[in-house]
Amino acid sequence: MKRNIWHSITDIFLVCKREFHLATRDMGVVLFFLALPTVYPILYTLIYNRELVRDVAVVVVDDCRSETSREYARRLDASQYVEITGYAANMQEARHAMAQKDCYAIIHFPEDFEECIGRGETAHLPVYCDMSLLLRYKSVLMAQTDVTASMNVDIQADVMQIAAMQGLSAGNSGIIPTVKSTSVPMGNTATGLASALLPGILVLILQQSLVLGICMLAAGSRERARRNGGIDPMAIPTTTTRSIIGKALCYFIIYIVPTIYILRFVPMFFSFPQNGHSLDIMIFMIPFLLSTIFMGMVIQRFIHERETVFLLFVFSSVLFLFLSGLSWPRYDMSTLWLVISGCFPSTWAVNGYIAMKSNGAELWQVSHPYAILWLLTTAYFILSWVITHFTLPRTAGKN
Amino acid sequence: MKLLLKLIYGSVRQGCLYVMSRPLFLVSIVAIPLLSAFLMLNLMNEGLANRVPAAIVDLDGSELSRTLAANLDAMQTTNVVITCSDFAEARDAVQRGEIIGFFLIPENFSSEAIAGRTPEISYYTNYAYIVPASLMYKGFKTISVLSNGALVKATLTSAGLPDGSVSALLQPIVADMHMISNPWTNYPIYMSNSFIPGILALMVMLVTVFSITDEIKRGTSPLWLDHNGGSIVVALIGRLAPQTLLFTLTGWIIQLSIFGWLDFPLHCHISIMMVAMLLLVLACQGFAVLICGITPNMRIALSICSLISVLAFSIGAFTIPVEDMYGWVGIVSYILPIRYYFLIYIDQALNGISLYYSRYYFIALLVFVLLSFIPLFNLKRMCRRPVYIP
Numbered sequence: 001m002k003r004n005i006w007h008s009i010t011d012i013f014l015v016c017k018r019e020f021h022l023a024t025r026d027m028g029v030v031l032f033f034l035a036l037p038t039v040y041p042i043l044y045t046l047i048y049n050r051e052l053v054r055d056v057a058v059v060v061v062d063d064c065r066s067e068t069s070r071e072y073a074r075r076l077d078a079s080q081y082v083e084i085t086g087y088a089a090n091m092q093e094a095r096h097a098m099a100q101k102d103c104y105a106i107i108h109f110p111e112d113f114e115e116c117i118g119r120g121e122t123a124h125l126p127v128y129c130d131m132s133l134l135l136r137y138k139s140v141l142m143a144q145t146d147v148t149a150s151m152n153v154d155i156q157a158d159v160m161q162i163a164a165m166q167g168l169s170a171g172n173s174g175i176i177p178t179v180k181s182t183s184v185p186m187g188n189t190a191t192g193l194a195s196a197l198l199p200g201i202l203v204l205i206l207q208q209s210l211v212l213g214i215c216m217l218a219a220g221s222r223e224r225a226r227r228n229g230g231i232d233p234m235a236i237p238t239t240t241t242r243s244i245i246g247k248a249l250c251y252f253i254i255y256i257v258p259t260i261y262i263l264r265f266v267p268m269f270f271s272f273p274q275n276g277h278s279l280d281i282m283i284f285m286i287p288f289l290l291s292t293i294f295m296g297m298v299i300q301r302f303i304h305e306r307e308t309v310f311l312l313f314v315f316s317s318v319l320f321l322f323l324s325g326l327s328w329p330r331y332d333m334s335t336l337w338l339v340i341s342g343c344f345p346s347t348w349a350v351n352g353y354i355a356m357k358s359n360g361a362e363l364w365q366v367s368h369p370y371a372i373l374w375l376l377t378t379a380y381f382i383l384s385w386v387i388t389h390f391t392l393p394r395t396a397g398k399n
Numbered sequence: 400m401k402l403l404l405k406l407i408y409g410s411v412r413q414g415c416l417y418v419m420s421r422p423l424f425l426v427s428i429v430a431i432p433l434l435s436a437f438l439m440l441n442l443m444n445e446g447l448a449n450r451v452p453a454a455i456v457d458l459d460g461s462e463l464s465r466t467l468a469a470n471l472d473a474m475q476t477t478n479v480v481i482t483c484s485d486f487a488e489a490r491d492a493v494q495r496g497e498i499i500g501f502f503l504i505p506e507n508f509s510s511e512a513i514a515g516r517t518p519e520i521s522y523y524t525n526y527a528y529i530v531p532a533s534l535m536y537k538g539f540k541t542i543s544v545l546s547n548g549a550l551v552k553a554t555l556t557s558a559g560l561p562d563g564s565v566s567a568l569l570q571p572i573v574a575d576m577h578m579i580s581n582p583w584t585n586y587p588i589y590m591s592n593s594f595i596p597g598i599l600a601l602m603v604m605l606v607t608v609f610s611i612t613d614e615i616k617r618g619t620s621p622l623w624l625d626h627n628g629g630s631i632v633v634a635l636i637g638r639l640a641p642q643t644l645l646f647t648l649t650g651w652i653i654q655l656s657i658f659g660w661l662d663f664p665l666h667c668h669i670s671i672m673m674v675a676m677l678l679l680v681l682a683c684q685g686f687a688v689l690i691c692g693i694t695p696n697m698r699i700a701l702s703i704c705s706l707i708s709v710l711a712f713s714i715g716a717f718t719i720p721v722e723d724m725y726g727w728v729g730i731v732s733y734i735l736p737i738r739y740y741f742l743i744y745i746d747q748a749l750n751g752i753s754l755y756y757s758r759y760y761f762i763a764l765l766v767f768v769l770l771s772f773i774p775l776f777n778l779k780r781m782c783r784r785p786v787y788i789p
Contacts, residue, residue, distance in 0.1 A: 026789065027698075027788075027789075028698050028702075028789065031702065043710060044710075044713060046725060046728055047710070047713045047714050047719075047724060047728055048713065048719065049725070050719075050723050050724065050725070052723075053719060053720060053723050054723065056720075072572075099746075099750075099752045099753070099756045100756065117571050117572065120567050120568070121567050122566070122567045122570055122571065122572070122573050123571060123572050123573070124573055124574075124575055125572055125573065125574045125575065126574075126575045126577060127574050127575065127576050127577065128577045128579060129576060129577065129578055129579060130579055130750070131578050131579055131580055131581040131584075131749070132745040132749065132750070133589075133717075133718065133719070133720055134584065134586065134589065134718075135718060135719055135720065136720055137578065137584070138533070141576065144574050144576070145574075148572050148573070148574045151571070151572055152570060152571050152572055155571040155572070156568060156569075156571065159568055159571075178512075178515075178517050178547055178550065178551065179512055179517065179518060179519075179520060179543065179546055179547045179550060180517050180518070180519040180520070181519065181520045181521070181522065181539075181540075181543035181544075181547070182519060182520075182521045182522075183521075183522055183524065183536060183539070183540070184521055184522070184523045184524070185523075185524055185526045185532075186493060186500070186523050186524060186525045186526065186527075187493075187525045187526055187527030187528075188525075188526035188527050188529070189526070191526045191529070191532075193529060193718070193719060195526075195527075196526060196527055196528070196529035197529070199527070220789070273527070306698070306789065307609060307616075307697050307698055307701055308423055308609075310605050310609070310701040310702075310704075310705055311423065311427045311602070311605050311606065311609060312423075312426070312427070312431075314601065314605065314705045314708075314709065315431055315435060315598050315601055315602060317709055318435070318594060318597070318598060318709075318712060319435060319438055319439075322438070322439060322442060323438075323442075325528075326528070327530060327590075328442055328443055328530070328586075328590075329451070329499075329528060329530060329531045331450075331451075331452055331531075332449075332450075333442060334441075334442075334444070336441075337438075337441070337442050351496055354527045354528075355494055355495070355496055358525075358527035359493060359494045359525060359527060360494065361494035361495065365491065365494050365495050366495070368495075
């Protein structure tokens, strides 16, 4: 019994050592395991790092030519979200500018704009917004809402003054009851796109690079086996269980450093939300890495050649991003997609990591995804064992 | 001339056999793009991610605050799933991911409002999930503005101001937002016309690189050249033409389901978008041949194409405008074929403006095809002396 345990441990150690040797000497795998997790987060951040869409070009058609319309345009120009790039003589000209992509919104002051306000009627102000990108529309909307509100307050103040002079001040006390409201952004206090998307993408990069590397290593072994009459000369002859555990241990050890770098330091470099305890996060990531490793060992079954992994797996990054609920909320998915997305470690890890890193949750608050990640680890381990044991060519001298 | 045609015919026949030789190609060319399209279109079936799960923390418990809470639940954008007794409980629910945000009505809210002491409602939104958070913000904001308006209106009317002028006084200026071509601010419209063709473009590049460098990897490239009369151009036409056809057909099926079946905005003739799809496939193949010409190593060429295509989802400016990226990052978006397809889609299908405004985008796609001829001499040289570096 004791001897058997000792045998297992040495076998696992040998498999782990051999796998480490193979991984570090294969440029393709080194690229996946080290270069990809190092470089990708930085590239992504550089793309999104400006966070907000500022100074969207707007053209004004001013048929009113009054003080109020000019004041409105001035305030709009002063907003950080839009910039007035020009005045057009009429709508025709403005539409041409929009088609040329010289502007993305048109503000049209009608002739009776100021008159309406003066008469105490509501003045309507048409804004035409190009919808090619939702973020641009959002900026135009924010600027327009802010400026309209501030203009309205000023107009109201003027009118109230007149009303007070006429003895119509509200009630006898002169008090207008008002309610103030404040919006408090949580998690991503900058409300920026980078701080919202990047934490999830970071987790996905870990999963994808790990699976790509594992598949390439396994396909390399198959190619060697094909050249060698069905036996991979580099494989350590041992049982399926020991071989799987040994390899998993190797990948796990290799991924400790990239995981800490990506989840701890990249957010620090680019000042993304950094709440939660680092230790909690690392404990949470243990079942994530393990389940991803075993999932990789299942997927590798379908990869017969080193390079086919590019064709069969790279595209899935986009789908995993959607399934994780980061860009399309999970509460709005149908049961089918909830179940399918639940089968992938990234879904739970992305949401758990965001809860901790952005919203400052502690480990016990993410116990649900944590437990599921352990469940996935077990399920994928069993699946990979079955697949390896029953379908892969046996190694030399296997008993 | 006749000889050349015969050569090309033979080459294309070989190319067809090559595509059929392994299930890998049919999976990559047809199954993966179609399955991805199905996933994304079906996932975002609802259009807008309405009914964002929210909570209410009502510390006041008065009639006014209960009306507010009821109004909030009646909003289309929010769905009040829990009522919390205090702030800590609501925050815990946010951290657990059960709700996206909550609305906090302070103690003595009603009495302070009536006494004119301006109480403060606060709404907390979890911007870590930016799409539902933005929606929820809109709902919360509307409710607080409306409640304020109702209070002011009641007071002013009781003070003797005529009803009509009170309404005008509340909102002297109303901006009417006209959202051109997408008045529903429907999000899947963009996603399906950028991400799905994006996946197709990714697969075109990878399959093209794979099927060219495959010969070099196996060391059969000199034979491949000899079969095609020693012409790399004929060899490439034969290898890639069947794939062009299959990819374009897949792309058209996707377009038909987006514009026909789902009825997403299409303000131009469908043939324009179909031509754009064909050009996208050709441009991506041209791009891939260019990469193969520069580095005929299979793994490196595939890595470069994967890197570029995956980054294209972010850098192609489907979500953030190019002018808001760092200048040197923004420039990269102009070397991506998918970017031009997206611009054609915006101009033609979404906005329906004259073809004249999109002329450069069509030319840009053609330029990618022409560019692929430049490094062909290098590719031919490497085909003559194939070296495989794992």
